[in-house]
Amino acid sequence: MSLFEYSPAPESRTVVDIAESYDLFIGGQMVEPQDGTRFKTISPSTEEVLAEVAEAGERDVDAAVQAARVAYTRVWSRTSGRERGKYLFRIARLVQERARELAVLETLDNGKPIRETRDVDIPLVAAHFFYHAGWADKLGYAGLGANPRPLGVAAQIIPWNFPLLMLAWKVAPALAAGNTVVLKPAETTPLTALAFAEICQQADLPAGVVNIVTGAGETGRLLVEHPDVDKIAFTGSTEVGRLIAASVAGTAKKATLELGGKAANIVFDDAPIDQAVEGIVRGVFFNQGHVCCAGTRLLVQESVVDDVIDSLKNRLGTLRLGDPMDKNTDIGAINSAVQLRRIQQMSEVGEAEGATRWSPACTLPERGFWFAPTVFTDVAQTHRIAREEIFGPVLSVLTFRTPDEALAKANNTPYGLSAGVWTEKGSRILWMAQHLRAGVVWANTFNHFDPTSPFGGYKESGYGREGGRHGLAAYLVADETEVSA
Amino acid sequence: MVASTSLPSVADVTRSDADLQAFLHGLPGVDQVGADARAGELATRSIKNKSKARAIDLAISMIDLTTLEGQDTPGKVRALCAKAKRPDPVDPSTPAVAAVCVYGDMVGTAVPALAGSGINVAAVATAFPSGRASMAVKLADTADAVAAGADEIDMVIDRGAFLSGRFLQVFEEIVAVKQACGDAHLKVILETGELATYDNVRRASWLAMLAGADFIKTSTGKISPAATRPVTMIMLQAVRDYREATGLMVGVKPAGGIKSTKDAIRYLVLVNETAGIDWLCPEWFRFGASSLLNDLLMQRRKLHTGQYSGPDYVTID
Numbered sequence: 001m002s003l004f005e006y007s008p009a010p011e012s013r014t015v016v017d018i019a020e021s022y023d024l025f026i027g028g029q030m031v032e033p034q035d036g037t038r039f040k041t042i043s044p045s046t047e048e049v050l051a052e053v054a055e056a057g058e059r060d061v062d063a064a065v066q067a068a069r070v071a072y073t074r075v076w077s078r079t080s081g082r083e084r085g086k087y088l089f090r091i092a093r094l095v096q097e098r099a100r101e102l103a104v105l106e107t108l109d110n111g112k113p114i115r116e117t118r119d120v121d122i123p124l125v126a127a128h129f130f131y132h133a134g135w136a137d138k139l140g141y142a143g144l145g146a147n148p149r150p151l152g153v154a155a156q157i158i159p160w161n162f163p164l165l166m167l168a169w170k171v172a173p174a175l176a177a178g179n180t181v182v183l184k185p186a187e188t189t190p191l192t193a194l195a196f197a198e199i200c201q202q203a204d205l206p207a208g209v210v211n212i213v214t215g216a217g218e219t220g221r222l223l224v225e226h227p228d229v230d231k232i233a234f235t236g237s238t239e240v241g242r243l244i245a246a247s248v249a250g251t252a253k254k255a256t257l258e259l260g261g262k263a264a265n266i267v268f269d270d271a272p273i274d275q276a277v278e279g280i281v282r283g284v285f286f287n288q289g290h291v292c293c294a295g296t297r298l299l300v301q302e303s304v305v306d307d308v309i310d311s312l313k314n315r316l317g318t319l320r321l322g323d324p325m326d327k328n329t330d331i332g333a334i335n336s337a338v339q340l341r342r343i344q345q346m347s348e349v350g351e352a353e354g355a356t357r358w359s360p361a362c363t364l365p366e367r368g369f370w371f372a373p374t375v376f377t378d379v380a381q382t383h384r385i386a387r388e389e390i391f392g393p394v395l396s397v398l399t400f401r402t403p404d405e406a407l408a409k410a411n412n413t414p415y416g417l418s419a420g421v422w423t424e425k426g427s428r429i430l431w432m433a434q435h436l437r438a439g440v441v442w443a444n445t446f447n448h449f450d451p452t453s454p455f456g457g458y459k460e461s462g463y464g465r466e467g468g469r470h471g472l473a474a475y476l477v478a479d480e481t482e483v484s485a
Numbered sequence: 486m487v488a489s490t491s492l493p494s495v496a497d498v499t500r501s502d503a504d505l506q507a508f509l510h511g512l513p514g515v516d517q518v519g520a521d522a523r524a525g526e527l528a529t530r531s532i533k534n535k536s537k538a539r540a541i542d543l544a545i546s547m548i549d550l551t552t553l554e555g556q557d558t559p560g561k562v563r564a565l566c567a568k569a570k571r572p573d574p575v576d577p578s579t580p581a582v583a584a585v586c587v588y589g590d591m592v593g594t595a596v597p598a599l600a601g602s603g604i605n606v607a608a609v610a611t612a613f614p615s616g617r618a619s620m621a622v623k624l625a626d627t628a629d630a631v632a633a634g635a636d637e638i639d640m641v642i643d644r645g646a647f648l649s650g651r652f653l654q655v656f657e658e659i660v661a662v663k664q665a666c667g668d669a670h671l672k673v674i675l676e677t678g679e680l681a682t683y684d685n686v687r688r689a690s691w692l693a694m695l696a697g698a699d700f701i702k703t704s705t706g707k708i709s710p711a712a713t714r715p716v717t718m719i720m721l722q723a724v725r726d727y728r729e730a731t732g733l734m735v736g737v738k739p740a741g742g743i744k745s746t747k748d749a750i751r752y753l754v755l756v757n758e759t760a761g762i763d764w765l766c767p768e769w770f771r772f773g774a775s776s777l778l779n780d781l782l783m784q785r786r787k788l789h790t791g792q793y794s795g796p797d798y799v800t801i802d
Binding site for chain 2: 008270318
C-alpha cells in the first residue's frame with residue numbers, strides 16, 4: 001500500500017434482488033414469451049451470468065402492440081393530462097426511492113461505474129419523469145396549438161449505454177403527451193427496464209400503457225415493422241437508423257432517430273486549460289466513451305497543444321480503472337465482447353494509419369471486458385479514427401491555427417450531434433455556437449444533460465429532438481385549429 | 486499551465502508593474518463552474534478502512550495547531566504546545582502535529598515549550614491579519630519573531646495593492662520579508678476570501694512563488710470565506726505547474742474553517758489527485774486549524790477501538 005492508496009470501497013449488492021429468469025411485460029403483467037426462447041444477460045466486468053431474459057418473437061411483439069393499442073384507445077387517450085401527470089410524478093418518486101437499487105442494478109448489468117449511475121444516470125432518470133409530469137396538463141402551452149393530440153402507440157428502441165436514462169428519455173415524454181408505448185431495451189442491458197416494469201406496477205399505471213419486450217435486433221425489427229405502430233423512437237447506430245428510416249418510408253409512421261456522432265471538442269489558446277482538461281476527460285472517458293455525443297475529436301489550437309496534451313496525460317494518470325462497483329472507480333468495463341473488439345480494431349487501424357497511440361499505465365482486470373483510456377496524437381482528418389465513431393474510450397487529437405479552421409474541421413463530418421468550445425472569450429463562444437452544425441454546443445463544459453434542454457442531431461446524427469419543449473413535439477400532432485378572437 | 490520553455494526569467498517579469506501584470510494576466514484563466522465541479526467530484530471519493538487510518542494520521546501530522554486571539558496568554562500557548570507534542574494522552578502512537586502557530590509576541594513562550602520536540606514554531610507577521618502597516622513595521626514584525634526563535638513566518642500580502650494592480654509592490658514586499666526571514670520558512674497568506682475570483686487566486690499564487698514563498702497559504706482565518714476546497718485546488722494546480730516550469734517545490738496550506746475529519750480527508754484527496762503524492766507530507770502540505778485536531782483524534786479512536794468516545798474524552802487545549 002503506497003502512502004495514500006484508496007482501500008476498496010465497494011457498494012453493496014444486497015440492495016438488488018435479481019431473479020433467475022425474466023418474462024415480458026405486456027398488458028401490465030409479466031407474461032411468458034409465446035415463442036419460448038431466452039437469452040442470458042451478463043455482467044461485463046466479471047462475465048458472470050446475471051439472469052435469463054425472454055426473447056420476444058413475432059407473437060409476443062404483436063401482443064405487446066395490441067396491449068398498447070387497447071390501453072391507448074380505452075384508457076390513456078381518455079385520461080386527462082392532470083391524471084397522467086400524477087402517474088408520472090408517482091413514477092419519478094418511485095425512481096428516487098429505489099435510486100440506490102437501480103444504480104447498483106445498472107452498474108452490474110452495464111459495467112459503468114457506480115459513481116456515474118449513482119450521481120448521473122439515476123438522478124437524471126427521476127428528473128426526466130418529474131419534468132414531463134409537469135408538462136402533462138400544460139400541453140396547450142407547448143407551442144403546438146391549444147389542443148395538441150397524441151400519436152397513439154409508440155415503439156421505442158433504446159441502446160445499452162444509458163439503459164434506464166434512455167428509457168426515461170423515451171417513456172416520459174410519450175406518456176406525458178398521452179401515447180402508450182412498447183419499449184425494447186438493448187439485449188445486453190435489459191435489467192433496469194425490467195425493474196422499471198415493476199415500478200409501473202407499483203405506480204398503478206393502467207395496464208398496457210407501458211409494455212416492455214426484451215430481445216435483440218430481430219425483436220426490434222418486428223416492433224418497427226409492426227403495422228399498428230404510429231411512431232418509432234430509436235436511439236442507436238446510424239446503420240440501424242438507416243434501416244428504420246427505410247422501413248417507415250411511405251408509411252404513416254412517424255420517426256425520431258438519435259444516432260451516432262463524432263463530436264469535436266475545440267480548445268482555443270485562451271481556454272481555462274485545467275477545466276478544459278477536465279472537460280476533455282468528461283467528454284470522452286465518461287461512461288467508457290459509450291456516449292453518442294462524446295467529444296472524441298479533440299481540436300486544439302496549435303500554440304497550446306503541448307501544454308494541453310501534457311496536462312491531459314498527467315490527468316489520465318489519475319483515472320482509476322477497475323471494479324465498477326467500487327465507489328472510487330472512474331472507468332468501468334466495456335459493455336460487451338463485441339464492442340470491445342470494435343474498439344480494439346479501430347485502435348489498431350489508428351496505429352496502422354500512422355497516429356501515435358498512448359495510454360496511461362493501468363492494469364486491466366483479468367476477467368470481463370476492459371480497454372485502457374487511449375489518446376491518439378498526430379491524427380489527420382483523413383484518418384478513420386478521426387471520422388468514424390468508435391464508441392469507446394479513445395480520443396483523437398487534431399490541431400488548428402485559426403477559429404475558421406477550427407470551425408471547418410469541426411463541421412467536416414457526416415455527423416452533427418454535439419460539440420464543445422473552450423475559450424474565455426464570450427463573443428467567440430457565441431460565434432462558434434452559431435456556426436457549428438451540431439445539435440448541442442457546450443461552452444466551457446461537456447456532456448451535461450438536462451431534461452429541459454432539447455437533444456438531437458444534424459445530418460447523419462438523426463432527426464427529431466428529445467427533451468424540452470422541442471422533445472414534446474415528437475409525440476404530439478399539432479392542433480392547427482385557428483382560434484379567432 | 487506554463488510550459489518550462491515559456492516561463493520568462495523572474496528578473497524579466499518583475500521589471501515593472503506592466504511586465505508583472507502581463508505575465509500574471511497571461512496565465513490561463515480559471516472557469517469557476519468547472520473548478521467547483523471538479524472539487525465537488527473529488528469530494529465523492531470514498532476513503533475507508535486502512536486508507537482512512539493512514540489519512541487521519543497524515544492529517545494530524547500536517548496540522549499547524551493555531552491560536553491567534555487577542556486573549557492569548559502564555560498559559561494558553563503552553564497548553565497548546567503540550568497538546569501539540571502529545572495530542573492524545575492515552576495513545577502515544579498518535580503522531581505529533583507539524584507546528585504551533587501563534588502571534589509574534591508568543592514565540593518566546595512557545596519555543597522553550599516545544600524545545601527538542603521537532604515541532605516548529607510558526608509566527609504570523611507583517612501586521613497580521615490586515616497587513617495594513619508600513620513596510621518598516623512589517624519587516625520589524627518579521628525580524629522580531631525570527632529573533633525570538635520562530636522557525637516559520639506566516640505573512641500576509643497587501644491585498645489592497647494586489648487588487649489595485651500594484652503587483653510589483655506586493656512582489657517586493659514578499660521579497661523583503663523573505664530576506665528578513667533568514668533561515669525561517671516563509672508562508673505567504675493570500676487571503677483568498679478578499680481576492681474574490683479564482684483568476685486572482687491563481688495570479689497571487691504565482692506572484693508569491695516568483696517572490697520566493699516556501700508555502701502559499703489560503704487565509705488568515707479572520708475573513709470569511711476562509712479556506713475552500715476549490716481555492717485550495719487552484720493553489721495546488723499552481724504549485725504543480727510551478728514545479729513543472731522551474732523544478733522547484735512550494736508547499737500549500739489551507740487555513741480556517743476546516744473542522745472535521747471528513748473535510749480534512751477531502752483535502753488530502755485533492756492533494757493526491759491534483760498536485761500528486763509528493764505533496765502528501767507535512768513538509769509540503771499543512772492544515773491551519775485548531776478544532777480539527779480533536780475531531781481527528783475522536784475518529785482515530787473510533788477506528789482503533791470501534792467505539793466513539795465523544796468530546797469529553799479529548800482534551801480541549
